[in-house]
Amino acid sequence: MKKQNQAQSDKSLPTQAGYSEKAMRDLSTVEFMIRLYCRKKHRSKDGLCEECRELYEYVGQRRMHCPFGDKKTFCSNCKIQCYKPSMKEKIRVVMKYSGPRLLFYNPKLVLAHVRETVKLKRVSRKTERKKAEK
Numbered sequence: 325m326k327k328q329n330q331a332q333s334d335k336s337l338p339t340q341a342g343y344s345e346k347a348m349r350d351l352s353t354v355e356f357m358i359r360l361y362c363r364k365k366h367r368s369k370d371g372l373c374e375e376c377r378e379l380y381e382y383v384g385q386r387r388m389h390c391p392f393g394d395k396k397t398f399c400s401n402c403k404i405q406c407y408k409p410s411m412k413e414k415i416r417v418v419m420k421y422s423g424p425r426l427l428f429y430n431p432k433l434v435l436a437h438v439r440e441t442v443k444l445k446r447v448s449r450k451t452e453r454k455k456a457e458k
């Protein structure tokens with residue numbers, strides 16, 4: 325008997341219970357980006373190196389405690405204001421590297437993100453207009 329489960333769990337990153345579906349999707353985007361970055365920049369063959377794993381876990385934590393909850397998205401929509409400076413810098417570098425490459429590796433994901441961004445902008449414009457009317 326082979327220990328198939330063990331090999332699998334080595335690859336997947338820890339996910340905390342209590343995430344919404346949206347949060348899980350956001351996180352998997354970030355995971356994808358960090359993975360890409362780690363593989364190319366840190367030469368990680370499988371999974372993430374210590375540093376990138378820490379970054380991913382930090383991102384997950386922040387997402388979990390974000391007051392905006394599901395209204396918030398990563399990257400451009402989120403201004404990562406709640407990140408501590410060292411993590412902010414790290415994720416910025418990762419996004420800068422992986423962002424453009426994401427389009428190549430996973431265009432569906434990018435499209436979904438763009439759609440979401442447009443939607444969010446429209447909503448915020450609407451609420452601003454409402455405020456102005458009052």
Ligand SMILES: [Zn+2]
Nearest residue numbers: 362366373376
């Ligand atoms: Zn790494």
